[in-house]
Amino acid sequence: MTIVRRWYWAWIGGLIIAALAVWGIVDNQRLFLVTTLNGLTLAALYFLVASGFTLVFGLLRNVNLAHGSLYLLGAYVGWVVGELTGSWFVAVAAGFLFAALMGLVLQVGVFRFMQGDDLRQTMATIGLSIIAADVALWIWGGQIYQFDPPSWITGTTALPLVGKFSTYRLVLLATAVVIGIGLWAFLAYTRVGMMIRAGVDDRGMLSASGVNVQMVFAITFAIGAGLAGFAGVVGGTALSIAPGEDTRYLLASLVVVIVGGMGSVAGAALGAVLIGVAEQFGLAYAPTYGIVFTFVIMALVLAFRPQGILGRRT
Amino acid sequence: MTKRTAKLFGALTGAAIATVLAAAAQAQETVKIGLLATLEGPFAAGGQDGMRGAELAVKERGGTVAGKKIELVKASSDAKPDVAVNSTRKLVEQDKVQIMVGPLSGSEGIAVKEYSKSQPGVTFINGGSGAQATTLLNPSPNFFRFNTDGGQWMVGLGDYAYNTKKFKKMALVAEDYAFPYSQVQGFMAEFCKAGGKVTHKAWVPLGGKDYSSVIAKLPQDVDALLVVLGGSDAVNFLSQYEQAGGDKPMVGGSITVDQTVLNFKGKRRESLLGTAAAGPMADSIDTPEWKKFVADYKANFKDGFPSPSLFAFVYYINMKAALDALEAVKGDLSGNQEKYREALKALKLKTPVGEITLDENRQAIGPTFITEVAKGPDGVFFNKVVKTIPKVDQKLNLSKEEFEKMGLGSRDVPNCP
């Protein structure tokens, strides 16, 4: 019964989208393709941020509302290191490492003592995000920062049908795909990855089987936070860094994981693609309501599949 | 809880009484001026520089006017109108300031203007807010604005783009709220009148960040782009336009290619060179008054920008107006500040950019500068003055009928596709 209903909705939705797509291609083929590509590259950025968020939630049940702050702080630190060393790649590494370290400190120093107390953890992360935003404003001011990536990934690349397209955005897309596959391989084939998956399924059982759960938690938090810092530098290069980016990417992560399904990395990828593409099409075809589109998707998912598209019923 | 509450109330009443007494005692020898700018949120950098500008005006007079000490009482907002009104109310009703200078942004200005109507005993002078409606619609008798508004800032640019730059067809990218509406109106009123066409209007959400699809949609058959974005939106758009391989020349709004955008941390964008823009000031005005202003700014604020920003400038002239008028009445604020307000209205304000006077709505009539982005010998980008329009009034130098026929700027006004 539910399956029939779900397919029914998928058919209706699919038909409408297909009709719109045909119209889009006929109307202005280049615009349609460029927008699709833009949507995918934005999705790549959203995936990088949201995958860390969902990973942490899946295992630790910690809704880390300071995830956006990790993004911003990683980006700022990456920028400083990039200025000092003159290398963009070192900046990316620094962003990752700094955020990972922050994550580690938070998990070991704060959240470990509230394990299982979801609500208090979440509120602590809210407090931390307010503090982080203000400290960042204090140190780095309200200016706008941009990175200086090596010249071979700036500029444009000519693509068939699309024409000139930003090389950096293509690199971003490739990076996200690589990170996504890497994350999948890490979870599927390494010992720690197996522990994490086991923990997502049943935390109690994992600790009962003699695994050092605290270590697994700390590693997961570090990776999740590090991904946010990594995304900070990579995203800051595509766009820019300024105060307020933290809430923006926190919101993106929230919506992406609500749509995709909490705790599922594949869900984060699917959610990111849906939201990224919807946002770009909104911006191109209905500029004033572009942002509202994403929330319509979210409300529909919540109404018909509350656990998210790839989420499991809890 | 009882004790706590009682204690709290005791403390509150005590504080209230103390403030009233203190205010009465001080009234003789000091004049309290409230200063409101955004020290939090997205405009924090602009707000800090606005504070610097206002302080500079006080420092120039050595902190005293007509033998009275000037006491600045500062407050902050986060660019939200409700916070701005709360902070203003605190300065006026709690700190008992006699003159109020602020706030910084457009919708804050309208809100504070509305509040000023309930405080006839205090004189309000604008800070940095540039919304047309503040003084054009339902003006308040005790709200003065010595800076020109967002529409005035663009007068002359439309003509310059059409006749000098020879742009006949343009596309527009602007943020979707009142300030860009005013700016676009200031530009298009002239540009359309001269015969130019604006064939495509992209109103983008404030803080949209990712403009790649907006850029993809821009028509290819235009001569130039009119870009009215501010702060990080401007930086994002400009770098993404470059990344997408865009090569159209640009015409900018007053805050599109200002200091904060030209001097953002990161690599400088050569593609911005030659971008025309307009505003109430420019970095490179070639008069001794302006050079002195810049030198004073640099000497006083080591942590400031390389040269004063737009916000430092407008706060400076508004504070200067407040002090000059105070000097003119010898510090006499008696009689509900009646004399003081007359002095403000009659003021011929000497500013670093020239003379500014007020119209019947207590709105500034002042100069506008057309600029182009140029590169200095030290590699620093700056706005080079190419033309000056000495007097611009709030009706954009149009006749009353013409201006009223057009109405206030909006998404669709003016229009010439």
Next chain:
Amino acid sequence: MSAAQWRKAMNFSDAGRNWSGGRPVAATPSDARSATRSAPAAQAGVSLGRLWSHIRWRHVIVLAAVLVYPWIASPFFTYQIGAQALALGLIALSLTFLAGYGGMLSLAQMTVAGIAGYIVAILGVSGTPEISLGWPWWLVVILAVAGATLAATFIGWLSVRTEGIYTIMITLAIGMAFFYLAQQNYAIFNGFQGFQKVVPPVVLGIDWRGPVPFYYLALFWALAGYFFVKYLTRAPFGIALQGVRDNARRMRALGFSPVAHRVAAYAVAGAIAGIGGVLLVWYNGLISPGSVGTSWLINILIIAVIGGLRHPVGSFIGAIVFVLLQNFAIDLIDRERFNLVIGLGFLVIVLFSPDGLLGWWDKVKEWALRRTGGRRSAGRSNEWRSVGVPQVRPVGRQ
């Protein structure tokens, strides 16, 4: 569905996790005592005699203090501190009710209040006559509160479909969605600008915009909200709601519908927040997207948590502290670092005193009692605790 029925089925010692420490609350004799004390009150409803027996000296003194307050305080303190704290406290109260008694931490309460505020501006009189319809104030206010209740019900329906910690995310996302909608839509919400000149009406010859009349208006509704929540938490609905909070499965097995109770709680909280929203828009005289932005969504949570989530009075205490800090932080420290102070204070409270300032008050009292050797009021302080120990956990996952 009577409270006694529920009490028989529910075992207090099984109340599960405690919000304050993640440890199960041990059943103490005082818990049991307070449970038996509150239950008959619920059954009897509000009989006058019962009501009298609940009034204590502290109630009388606080009531006298808040009534006299505008006569001893300056207009600024009456309006900006007093009235603002009452309006914000009322909105925070709706969160206290939802979180403390329903176990649902909704970040969208300011959104609900904002919806009421926008309805007042759009249907009533504002500085934007092109949009505002100029309907009579009484109709507008009724519609505003009704609209807020409806919106809250919808938000509740969307967010209670998932359980526990999801609520906070979903409500945050919905709140932000409304912010963007209000900022982008010009036809109805007047976009970034919002509405100016939304002022309370002149009724019975009194200009309710004046500091003292507005203070009393806010006070009336704050007291009404406070006593309503106090009453509701002891009424059968409130008891059942707390049952749902503590163990939804058991309640379902008993024939209660957890979803219906939760959605109903959202609706009730929506009405309270709606009244607070009407007061707030009148207080500010304007509404703009900034009034429903992320920072205000979080500020309401901060207010509720600073005060303490386990008793309705906490929201008002939190609001007073918040408003005082907001106004006078600049005189003590740089206003530029206001958010740092607020954030640190909030974090400290979350980490060390999960019951907020009320928790500190209890600790001080316990300490004082230990010194004087008193034992009578130990039970009374536990009476508070027994009403509000929210516990949030995705049921079935652990």
